[in-house]
Amino acid sequence: MDCHSRAAGESEAVSGAVVALVGQPNVGKSVLFHRLTGMRVAVGNYPGTTVEVATAAASFRPGWRILDTPGVLTFPSRTEDEQVAAAALLDPDLRAVVHVGDAKHLRRTLQLTLQLAETGLPMVLALNMADENASWGVDIDPGQLSAALGIPVVETVATNGHGLATLAERIRDCPPAAAHVRYPRSVEDAVAELAAGLPPARVRSRSLALLFLAGDPVAERWLAGRLDGTALAAAVDRRARLTSELGGPVPSVLRAARAAAADRILAAAAPAGPSRRPRLQTRLGRAAMHPVLGLPIMVAALAAMFWFVGVFGAGVLVDLLETQLFAEAVNPAITGWVERVVPFDAARDLIVGPYGLWTMGMTYALALILPIVTTFFLAFGVLEDSGYLPRVAVLTNRVFKSMGLNGRAVIPMVLGLGCVTMATLTTRTLDGRRDRILVTFLLALAIPCSAQLGVVVGLLAGVSAAAVAIWSLVVLVVLVGVGWLAAQLIPGSRTPLVTEMPPLRIPRLGGVAVRTVARLEWYLTEVIPIFLVGSLVVFALDLSGILGAIIDWAEPVVVGWLGLPAATATAFVMGFLRRDFGAAGLFAMAGAGLLTAPQLLVAMITLTLFVPCIASVLMIARERGAGAAAAIVGVAMPLAFAVGGVAARVLDAVGWTG
Amino acid sequence: MIRLATCSLCGHRFDPAAGQACASCPIAPNCSLVCCPRCGHVGVDPGRSRLARALLRLQAGRSATGRSAAGRSLADLPRDAEAKVTGVAPALGDELIGRLHAYGLTPGCDVAVIQRRPVIVLAVDRTELAIEEDIARHIAVETES
Ligand SMILES: Nc1nc2c(ncn2[C@@H]2O[C@H](COP(=O)(O)OP(=O)(O)O)[C@@H](O)[C@H]2O)c(=O)[nH]1
Ligand SMILES: [Mg+2]
Numbered sequence: 001m002d003c004h005s006r007a008a009g010e011s012e013a014v015s016g017a018v019v020a021l022v023g024q025p026n027v028g029k030s031v032l033f034h035r036l037t038g039m040r041v042a043v044g045n046y047p048g049t050t051v052e053v054a055t056a057a058a059s060f061r062p063g064w065r066i067l068d069t070p071g072v073l074t075f076p077s078r079t080e081d082e083q084v085a086a087a088a089l090l091d092p093d094l095r096a097v098v099h100v101g102d103a104k105h106l107r108r109t110l111q112l113t114l115q116l117a118e119t120g121l122p123m124v125l126a127l128n129m130a131d132e133n134a135s136w137g138v139d140i141d142p143g144q145l146s147a148a149l150g151i152p153v154v155e156t157v158a159t160n161g162h163g164l165a166t167l168a169e170r171i172r173d174c175p176p177a178a179a180h181v182r183y184p185r186s187v188e189d190a191v192a193e194l195a196a197g198l199p200p201a202r203v204r205s206r207s208l209a210l211l212f213l214a215g216d217p218v219a220e221r222w223l224a225g226r227l228d229g230t231a232l233a234a235a236v237d238r239r240a241r242l243t244s245e246l247g248g249p250v251p252s253v254l255r256a257a258r259a260a261a262a263d264r265i266l267a268a269a270a271p272a273g274p275s276r277r278p279r280l281q282t283r284l285g286r287a288a289m290h291p292v293l294g295l296p297i298m299v300a301a302l303a304a305m306f307w308f309v310g311v312f313g314a315g316v317l318v319d320l321l322e323t324q325l326f327a328e329a330v331n332p333a334i335t336g337w338v339e340r341v342v343p344f345d346a347a348r349d350l351i352v353g354p355y356g357l358w359t360m361g362m363t364y365a366l367a368l369i370l371p372i373v374t375t376f377f378l379a380f381g382v383l384e385d386s387g388y389l390p391r392v393a394v395l396t397n398r399v400f401k402s403m404g405l406n407g408r409a410v411i412p413m414v415l416g417l418g419c420v421t422m423a424t425l426t427t428r429t430l431d432g433r434r435d436r437i438l439v440t441f442l443l444a445l446a447i448p449c450s451a452q453l454g455v456v457v458g459l460l461a462g463v464s465a466a467a468v469a470i471w472s473l474v475v476l477v478v479l480v481g482v483g484w485l486a487a488q489l490i491p492g493s494r495t496p497l498v499t500e501m502p503p504l505r506i507p508r509l510g511g512v513a514v515r516t517v518a519r520l521e522w523y524l525t526e527v528i529p530i531f532l533v534g535s536l537v538v539f540a541l542d543l544s545g546i547l548g549a550i551i552d553w554a555e556p557v558v559v560g561w562l563g564l565p566a567a568t569a570t571a572f573v574m575g576f577l578r579r580d581f582g583a584a585g586l587f588a589m590a591g592a593g594l595l596t597a598p599q600l601l602v603a604m605i606t607l608t609l610f611v612p613c614i615a616s617v618l619m620i621a622r623e624r625g626a627g628a629a630a631a632i633v634g635v636a637m638p639l640a641f642a643v644g645g646v647a648a649r650v651l652d653a654v655g656w657t658g
Numbered sequence: 659m660i661r662l663a664t665c666s667l668c669g670h671r672f673d674p675a676a677g678q679a680c681a682s683c684p685i686a687p688n689c690s691l692v693c694c695p696r697c698g699h700v701g702v703d704p705g706r707s708r709l710a711r712a713l714l715r716l717q718a719g720r721s722a723t724g725r726s727a728a729g730r731s732l733a734d735l736p737r738d739a740e741a742k743v744t745g746v747a748p749a750l751g752d753e754l755i756g757r758l759h760a761y762g763l764t765p766g767c768d769v770a771v772i773q774r775r776p777v778i779v780l781a782v783d784r785t786e787l788a789i790e791e792d793i794a795r796h797i798a799v800e801t802e803s
Contacts, residue, residue, distance in 0.1 A: 024760070074760035078753055104784045108762050136784060249752035255759050285786070291775045394777045394788050406790070407777070496793050497777055498754065500761060501786035 017064045018055075018093045019171055022085055022116060023100035024108065025071025026387075026502050028128040031158040032100055033068035034514055036060065036168065053084060060168035064095065070429075075115050076216035076251060080428045086211075086218035089119060092202050096122040096174055098167070103133035103140060103155060110262035111255075113149060117177035120204035123151045124170045130155040130162065132503065144269035150178040159508055181261045187213070187253060190242040194235055199226045213239050214251045285504040289391040298395055301388065305379040309418075313375030314454030322367035334358055350539055361535035364584070365528045369451040373523055374516070376418035376450040381515040385507035389414070390499055397497050403480060404487025406431070406497035409439050416447035421616040422519065423447070424623055434492035440624055441486060444616060445636045446479035448608050455583040456604050459590065463597045463658050470656075474605050478643055526615070534614060538574060547573065561645045562606060563652070564599050565589075575607045576614075582607045597658030598651045606644030610637065665694035666701050674703045730801075732769065733778065733794035740770045741799035750796045758797075761787050769799070 021029045021036075037056035058064040069088045070081035077086040089097065099116050101109030106127075113125055127133075127140065146153040152170040156163035182188070194209040201208055201222075211219035212235060224232055239250070246253050287293045335352045342348045352359050383389055392414070393407030400409050408430060416423035420443050427436045427443070448456060460467040487494070541547035551569040558569045567589060575582025586603050589595050595603065621629035663674040674692040683689070690707040693700050735741055745765050746755050762782045763769070772779040777788045 074756055076756075078756075105762070107783060108760060108785070111760070248748070251752055251756055255756065259759070259764060286772060286779075289779060289788070290773060390788070394779065397777050397790070407788075496790040498757060498761075498787070498789050498793060501779065501788055503786075 017095050018067055018091060019058065019064060019096045019098060020067040020069055020088045020091070020094055021098050021100055022069050022072060022089065024073055024102070024105075024112060025081075026500070027071075027100050027102040027109075028156075028158040029071070029100045030054075030068055031511060032098075032126065032128065032156070032164075033066055034511075035158055035161060035164055037066050053088060058168075061172060067091075072112075074112065074255075075211060076214040077218055079431070083218050086216060089116075089121070089203065090201065090218065090222055094121060094202055096124065096171055097177075098124050098126055098171060100126045100128050102129045103127040104129055104136055104138070106133075106140060107262060107266055110149075110265055111258050113151075114179055114181050114258045114261055117149065117151065117179035118181070118204065118207035118210060120176050120178075120207065121202070122174045123177040124167065124174045125149065125151055125153045126163075126167055127153060127155045128158050131157045131160070141269050145265065148179075148265040148268060151175070159511075181258050183257045184246075184253060186242060186245045187250070187257075190238055194238055197227075197231060197235075198223070210254065213242055214254055215239070281503050281505075285387070285391070285501065288388060288504065289394045289501065291395075294391065294395050298392060301383065301392075305383065308379050309372065309375045309450055310454065310457065313372045314450075314458065317371035317375065318368055318454070321371055322363070326363050326367040331359060331363060346543070350536075353539070356539070357532055357535050360538070361532045362528075368454075368584075370520075370523075372450045372454050373419055374520060377516045377519045378512065380415060380418055381512035381519075382507045383414075384515070385505065385511050387502040387504050390501050393497065393499060394501070399480070401494070403438070403442070403483030404490075404494045405435055405438060405483070406495055408497065408499060409435065412439050412443065413447060416443045416449065417453060418450045419523070420444065420447055420449045420612045421619045422522070424616055424619045427623070431495040432492070434490055435495055437624060437628060438483070438486055438490055440620055440628070441632050441635070442479060442483055444612050444620060444632050445482060445609055445639070446475050448475070449612065452583055452608065455587060456608060459583065459587055460601065460604060462590075463600060466656075467597065467601050467658065470651075471601060471604055471608070474643065474647060475608055478609060478639075482639070541573075557641060561641065561648075562602055563648045564603055565594055567594065568599075568603055571603070572607065572610070575610050582610070598648070598656055601651065602644050602648045605647050606640050609640035609643055663692055663701075663703055665697060665699055667699035668694060668697040670694055670696040672696070730799060731795045732771075732780070732789075732797040732799050733791045735771045735799065735801070737771055737774050739801060740768065741801045743767050743769060743797060744800050745798040747796040747798070750793060754793070758789075758793075761785055763787060763797070 021033055023029050033054065033056070036058060038059040053070075054068040055065050058066050067088055069085040072082040072085040075082075075086065077083045088094075097116055097119070099109075099113050101113065103109075109125075109127070117123060125145070127142065127145075133140065140155065142153040142155055152174055154163050154167045154170055156167055158164070183191070190213055191206055191209045194212065195205040198205040198208055208219055208223070212223060223235065227235065243250055288297050331352075338348055338352045338358075342351065349356060351357055354360070389411050393410050395407070396410045397407035400407050403409075412423040412426050412430070415426055423443050424440055427439045430436050430439060456471065457468055460471055538547065541550070547570070550573055551566070554569040554572060555566050558564050558572065559566055562568075568586065571582045571585035571589065573582075574585050583604070586595070586600065586607070590600050617629055617633060620632060664671050672695050690702050691700055692703040732741070732743075743763065743765055746758065746763075748755070750758075758764070762785050763780070767782055770781040772781055772786065777790055778794050779786060779788045781787075
């Protein structure tokens with residue numbers, strides 16, 4: 001897998017020493033990962049929405065590396081996330097697997113344990129969330145379980161470190177898993193036949209054969225790369241034969257057998273039934289998704305978030321950094337220094353000119369965007385860690401249903417209000433290719449990122465509250481309308497919502513901080529270079545006269561259709577590099593009194609719907625392919641101008657002047 | 659299935675979909691007016707109005723609270739009802755059935771309905787699971803009573 005290559009590349013440093021944390025989503029793998037590695041993360045990882053494999057050195061054993069994988073609900077793997085986890089299991093350097101399970105969901109956990117144990121890899125079962133399990137008043141007997149499964153079983157509480165020393169101990173010397181589920185005769189026959197002809201692998205050929213027979217795409221690709229054509233065709237044939245022998249899908253037969261095996265183990269190792277319910281936590285969690293009570297709670301949560309980001313981040317912090325620190329102290333000092341040291345005019349301009357690397361690129365990235373994204377990531381991290389987001393998915397499912405999506409799309413959409421580029425990355429956690437394309441498109445079109453949102457709302461608020469309201473309304477209507485239309489046009493059917501509601505938890509400051517820092521690191525290392533490239537491009541375009549040519553070329557549209565002054569064309573070209581670059585350009589024009597209120601509003605609407613920054617276009621190309629990226633840009637641009645023009649005419653017709 | 663409408667003026671029962679004038683009318687697909695073939699009185703067909711359908715659904719949701727027969731689907735259960743899952747229809751597709759299974763929703767398990775709107779939320783063992791009505795409809799349950 002591509003998305004896995006960076007991590008795999010690093011883990012090759014010490015062969016045979018990778019310990020993979022595997023388990024269902026939301027069981028605490030990432031928290032455990034940070035505990036077992038002392039937080040020296042090597043690859044950007046966004047816990048909760050883990051989308052890439054993270055690796056880091058194990059703190060309990062020099063030379064070993066720990067791998068944090070995205071959640072896998074069950075095998076055969078279906079989502080991109082699950083396929084990343086499946087690929088990790090086939091890593092030849094794997095030393096051991098730690099199956100992280102939720103102790104309060106023992107039955108669910110055991111079914112996956114049995115699947116993982118089939119690989120015959122050295123394995124430990126970490127029953128995490130032992131604290132929450134205890135609050136249900138249920139006792140688990142790890143000794144019994146361990147005897148029944150044939151692997152060490154350790155109860156842990158990742159958040160407070162309980163049981164982790166024991167876990168590390170067991171990981172160091174765990175034996176190959178031996179648990180064995182017997183399947184119906186016809187399955188066993190097919191497995192035996194297939195397994196005999198498979199190439200050697202780190203995992204047992206039995207488990208490879210089972211994965212292949214169940215139709216796992218990762219196992220299939222793995223085999224396709226190692227078997228010759230006839231052998232592969234024979235295997236595919238055998239699978240088809242088994243399916244017809246069973247008279248139904250293979251996975252359903254495997255599931256039934258494993259469920260029965262898990263239930264037998266469960267009966268011996270854990271007393272049945274919940275005896276006590278954690279009251280307040282459950283009640284709060286239910287209120288938060290209640291059809292009536294849930295709405296004011298959602299409004300309050302989002303309002304609090306945007307107050308923190310919009311007022312504290314975009315207001316107080318930006319003011320402190322941009323107007324006080326940068327404009328008054330840092331930039332004059334740097335400009336003065338450059339003017340003394342650098343002899344050529346052009347070179348000086350390149351650094352501190354109007355489109356300079358420092359004055360435009362870095363100032364912008366550090367003084368304006370950084371405080372806004374930092375506060376946003378903090379707020380989002382709190383929401384994420386509290387388990388509240390899936391409740392928002394339930395409450396907003398209706399709206400997304402009209403766009404041919406389901407409520408899970410709300411998570412990338414809200415994250416997109418922070419950074420569209422990063423949100424595009426997390427569309428991987430959505431259900432199918434269709435949903436991912438649709439959300440990616442809507443993110444690119446109509447979701448303003450926090451930086452842009454800050455500038456736009458700040459500017460329009462200066463005009464009037466009505467301006468902000470009109471802008472929001474237009475963008476929202478375009479979002480829902482285009483979403484509805486796109487849903488009709490993009491082939492494939494809608495995926496209905498099926499999602500787990502984790503308990504509401506009090507966010508851990510440590511966890512939120514780690515998450516925020518990981519995201520900021522990603523922002524600083526991957527987004528800021530793009531800012532600099534953007535400044536460089538504008539500088540080159542300006543110097544070579546191309547900028548002027550583009551502006552002349554765009555003028556008829558800008559002046560004739562949108563009814564804006566010719567100079568706004570510059571802001572739009574800048575907006576192509578970065579939407580909020582453009583907004584900042586408009587800000588300057590408005591400050592100089594060059595734009596009337598309706599003109600500013602039209603310009604903002606157009607700019608918002610315009611393609612997002614270059615960084616996110618590159619991310620779309622990487623995630624969804626260059627064709628999809630070109631199509632998205634090709635639709636968004638004309639649409640932005642069309643809507644802007646219509647808005648200009650409507651505002652003119654009703655005589656709106658602010 | 660033919661759904662008959664009753665004319666509010668003359669009481670004649672007729673099939674609203676068979677309106678001859680409607681076949682050639684361009685706005686017919688979004689029009690909820692029907693014309694009685696006997697007396698010519700123009701009335702509305704509630705089955706074609708979005709709002710009326712929504713209201714009907716609401717009423718259906720309420721009346722579900724009263725029923726407690728066995729052998730129905732999860733979508734028919736009222737809030738707070740408890741039931742045992744008896745089967746998951748293959749029509750859901752193996753992928754989805756596999757996911758539900760992984761969440762613990764399998765034939766033989768006990769479920770309790772936490773809420774019905776905007777999305778059905780169930781308690782399955784200690785898992786709380788949100789599923790849309792379209793899926794719940796394919797899950798057969800029986801209630802003890
Ligand atoms: N109460 C409790 N919460 C935990 C424990 N481990 C993790 N969490 C919380 O569970 C949530 C999911 O954890 P995360 O590591 O992101 O799960 P992942 O999806 O498996 O990587 C976070 O809010 C954690 O703070 C634990 O042992 N006890
Ligand atoms: Mg994770």
